[in-house]
Amino acid sequence: MEIENRLFIEIVFKVAAVLILLTSSFEDLREKKIPILFPAAEMVLSIAYTGYLWSQGDFSLKLMFANMLPGAMMLVVSAITGMELGTGDGLMALSMGPIFGFCDMSVAIMLSFLFSSAGSIILLVLRRVSARSRLAFLPYLTMGVGVMCFASFG
Numbered sequence: 025m026e027i028e029n030r031l032f033i034e035i036v037f038k039v040a041a042v043l044i045l046l047t048s049s050f051e052d053l054r055e056k057k058i059p060i061l062f063p064a065a066e067m068v069l070s071i072a073y074t075g076y077l078w079s080q081g082d083f084s085l086k087l088m089f090a091n092m093l094p095g096a097m098m099l100v101v102s103a104i105t106g107m108e109l110g111t112g113d114g115l116m117a118l119s120m121g122p123i124f125g126f127c128d129m130s131v132a133i134m135l136s137f138l139f140s141s142a143g144s145i146i147l148l149v150l151r152r153v154s155a156r157s158r159l160a161f162l163p164y165l166t167m168g169v170g171v172m173c174f175a176s177f178g
Contacts, residue, residue, distance in 0.1 A: 030080070037073045038173065041066060041123050045116060045166050052162035058112030066119035073123050092121035094129040113161045120169070128172050136161070136168035 048062035077083045095118025102109045121129050140161055147153045 033076060037069065037076075037123050040069055041120050042166075042169060042173065044069065045120070045162070045169060048112075048116060049160070049163045049166040052112070052160040056158055056160055058110065058116065058162060060112075063112060063115035063119050066116055070119050070122040088122050091124075091126045091129065092118050093126060094133050095119065095121050098133065110161060113165060116162065117165065124169070124172075128176055131175075132165065132168040132172040134168070135171050136165040139167050140164040 044062060044065050048058055051062070052058050074083065074088060095114055095116070098109065098114035098117045099111065102111050102114050117129060117133060124132070140159070143164065144153070144159060147157075147159070148155065153159065
């Protein structure tokens with residue numbers, strides 16, 4: 025019974041994280057920027073999840089920081105590319121790390137880059153964008169997280 029409750033709570037946190045991500049994706053599509061409210065909401069959710077893990081005696085500081093590495097790497101890429109990949113995208117991935125874990129977030133981010141590459145090529149071929157256009161990345165991250173969620177529960 026305790027395992028079922030724990031799985032249910034984990035799913036609730038993941039669904040909440042995906043809903044925040046989905047909402048922020050629409051904003052990113054519309055404005056091409058992510059208000060700090062969305063990464064902050066994800067961070068609060070991650071802190072709450074970490075608190076839950078701690079209350080269950082299943083908290084590891086090393087693991088929490090390891091789970092945040094994929095998002096931290098996105099922030100490094102953002103800094104290296106002169107913010108071509110937005111800081112908001114990296115902050116969203118960073119804040120989802122404690123909820124989804126290192127492996128799942130790594131897969132989600134790799135899928136996101138694959139989806140954004142395919143989407144960019146299609147948009148270029150259809151002449152909807154130019155090579156210098158700025159595209160919203162968060163919708164692709166949302167797709168990556170969505171595919172990862174279905175793949176990990178399958």
